[in-house]
Each structure stands twice: as structure tokens, then as C-alpha cells.
Amino acid sequence: MNAKEEILEMNNGCICCTVRGDLIKILRRLRKRDRDIDLVLIETTGLADPAPVAQTFFVDDEVKEAYRLDAILTVADAAHLLQHLDEHKPEGVENEAVEQVAFADVVLLNKVDLVSAEQQAEVTRRIRAINSTAQLHACVRSDVPLESLLGLGAFSLERVMAEEPDFLTSDGSDHQHDSSVGSVGLTLPGRLHMGRLNAWLSRLLRERGTDLFRSKGLLSIAGTDDRYVFQGVHMLMGFASSADGVGRPWAPGEERVSRLVFIGRNLDRSELEAGLRACLLREGEVVERVEIGEEVEMGEGEKEGEEEVGKEEAME
Numbered sequence: 001m002n003a004k005e006e007i008l009e010m011n012n013g014c015i016c017c018t019v020r021g022d023l024i025k026i027l028r029r030l031r032k033r034d035r036d037i038d039l040v041l042i043e044t045t046g047l048a049d050p051a052p053v054a055q056t057f058f059v060d061d062e063v064k065e066a067y068r069l070d071a072i073l074t075v076a077d078a079a080h081l082l083q084h085l086d087e088h089k090p091e092g093v094e095n096e097a098v099e100q101v102a103f104a105d106v107v108l109l110n111k112v113d114l115v116s117a118e119q120q121a122e123v124t125r126r127i128r129a130i131n132s133t134a135q136l137h138a139c140v141r142s143d144v145p146l147e148s149l150l151g152l153g154a155f156s157l158e159r160v161m162a163e164e165p166d167f168l169t170s171d172g173s174d175h176q177h178d179s180s181v182g183s184v185g186l187t188l189p190g191r192l193h194m195g196r197l198n199a200w201l202s203r204l205l206r207e208r209g210t211d212l213f214r215s216k217g218l219l220s221i222a223g224t225d226d227r228y229v230f231q232g233v234h235m236l237m238g239f240a241s242s243a244d245g246v247g248r249p250w251a252p253g254e255e256r257v258s259r260l261v262f263i264g265r266n267l268d269r270s271e272l273e274a275g276l277r278a279c280l281l282r283e284g285e286v287v288e289r290v291e292i293g294e295e296v297e298m299g300e301g302e303k304e305g306e307e308e309v310g311k312e313e314a315m316e
């Protein structure tokens with residue numbers, strides 16, 4: 001894509017919320033031409049910042065309605081990734097290699113034929129330190145089964161959970177290289193209060209959006225048997241549920257557990273955990289039924305949530 005990036009000004013003038021206006025136009029046009037598109041594959045240049053591409057799927061109503069971001073794939077060169085991760089950029093300039101690994105739902109660790117087993121282990125460890133949840137496929141000439149790349153759904157989170165149920169226990173803290181970009185995974189049994197959760201996430205993303213590259217989660221929400229999927233890219237976020245065809249509902253008798261992952265810079269695990277814990281339904285608290293398929297809009301949720309937080313503070 002040669003077109004210049006278009007910047008969408010948010011009311012708070014946030015610099016991390018940029019979208020590709022050219023991409024929006026193309027996606028709209030594609031949809032007009034063929035309403036039964038199975039999927040769209042977007043290949044960015046190797047130097048691209050993935051955020052504006054991903055954010056495009058959160059901001060435009062027509063795009064949001066017609067498309068769902070399935071997964072972000074990153075192809076990494078096993079022989080050269082480390083040198084790019086370690087590149088020092090001038091102040092204020094992002095390291096694209098770190099960003100592309102951080103944003104990935106799937107990493108193809110390609111060209112492993114060119115490295116030793118030790119080098120491959122080291123590069124794998126570095127990828128994991130940045131992004132503990134991405135699926136990682138070591139490969140040669142990007143030869144991996146198509147089904148591990150396409151149609152993953154829910155940013156592939158569900159599949160990661162199915163394959164690696166304890167991936168969230170790794171907090172990346174064992175890495176020696178001091179990269180401040182890392183992941184925090186949280187697992188919390190119980191049911192979450194949607195209003196409070198929405199308010200917390202909205203505030204978190206608003207205040208920390210620049211440092212929070214990606215956030216995603218499978219959520220157990222009080223008042224519904226639909227399982228909710230949360231996806232965030234910097235400050236922008238969206239919810240979908242099994243009622244929208246994303247993932248499956250909770251099975252009768254299944255333990256209700258929420259799992260969230262935050263990938264970004266200088267993350268504070270205990271702060272994130274406390275924030276999420278405060279969203280749990282409290283004893284005796286009654287929630288109105290969450291309507292199936294209800295979209296929780298950031299603006300409205302925020303206002304409602306802020307009132308709730310206000311109440312909470314008054315009680316303390």
C-alpha cells in the first residue's frame with residue numbers, strides 16, 4: 001500500500017489511535033463488490049507498525065459490521081530476529097521488530113534451517129519473553145498447515161488456551177534480556193460485572209493505551225451463558241460473544257473462568273490483577289441480564305462505570 005497513513009483524530013487527540021483510511025476504503029469497496037467474501041489477507045511491509053492496521057477493524061462501523069479481525073501473523077527470520085530486537089532506535093521511535101512480535105497472534109519462526117538448535121531455542125525464548133501467548137510455528141519456507149494460519153477466530157486466543165492451558169502462568173519474568181515489552185496473563189475464576197469491567201478496561205486503555213500494545217481475553221460475564229471475547233489494540237477495544245458466532249457459550253456445569261492477556265511496555269502484574277479482581281461480581285450483587293449479542297460501547301460503558309466506581313469509593 002503506497003497511500004499515506006490517514007490519522008483519525010480522537011477527541012483526546014491520542015497519538016496511538018491511528019487507522020488506515022485507505023484500508024477502510026478498500027474493505028468497503030470489496031464488500032460492495034462481493035458480500036460473500038470468505039477472508040481478506042492483508043500483507044503489510046516488513047517495516048509496518050501493525051497497530052494502525054489492526055485498529056482499522058475497531059473504528060469504522062461498516063468495517064466492524066462486515067469484518068472480524070481473525071489473527072495477526074508475524075513471520076520472523078530465525079537467523080536475524082535477535083539483531084533486530086536488539087536494535088537501538090532513536091528516542092521516541094518504535095522498534096518494529098519488537099512491535100510485530102508483541103502484536104502477533106501467530107509467529108512463524110521461519111528459516112530455522114539456517115540456525116543451530118541453540119540459536120533457535122534462544123530466539124524462541126526472546127519471542128516468548130515479549131509475547132507469551134502467540135502460537136509459535138518453527139518452519140522452513142513458511143511451510144505450515146493453512147489451518148494454523150486462517151480462521152483462528154478470537155485472535156486465536158481460544159486455540160492457544162486449548163493447546164496450552166497453562167500459558168498464562170508464564171509471566172515472562174524469567175528472561176534476562178532487559179526488554180521492557182512483555183506479557184501479563186491473568187486467570188480469574190468467577191463471574192465479572194460487565195459494567196465495572198467495561199469501565200476498568202476503558203480507563204486502563206485510556207490511561208495506558210500508548211504502552212499497552214495488545215490486550216485480549218475470554219470472559220465470564222455475570223448474567224449470561226455466552227462467553228465474551230475482548231480484544232484491544234492500544235486504546236481501542238471491542239467485545240464480541242458466542243452469540244455473535246465468536247467462540248462457544250459456556251457449557252452447563254463448566255467452571256467459569258476469565259482469562260486475559262496484556263502485552264505491552266512496563267506492565268504491572270499486581271495492578272492489573274487488582275483491577276480485574278475488583279470487577280468480580282460481589283456477594284449479594286444482582287446484575288441485570290446481559291442481553292445476548294449486546295455490544296458494549298466504550299463511551300456509554302465508561303460513563304456508567306465511572307458512576308459505579310464513584311459509588312464504590314464512597315463506600316470505602
Ligand SMILES: Nc1nc2c(ncn2[C@@H]2O[C@H](COP(=O)(O)OP(=O)(O)OP(=O)(O)O)[C@@H](O)[C@H]2O)c(=O)[nH]1
Pocket residue numbers: 046110111112113114139140141142
Ligand atoms: N534457507 C532458507 N531460505 C529461505 C526460507 N524462506 C525464504 N527463504 C529465502 O529467503 C530469501 C528472501 O525471502 P524472504 O526473506 O522470505 O523475503 P521477504 O522478506 O518476505 O520478501 P518481501 O515480502 O519481498 O519483503 C529468498 O531467497 C527465499 O528463497 C527458509 O525457510 N530457509
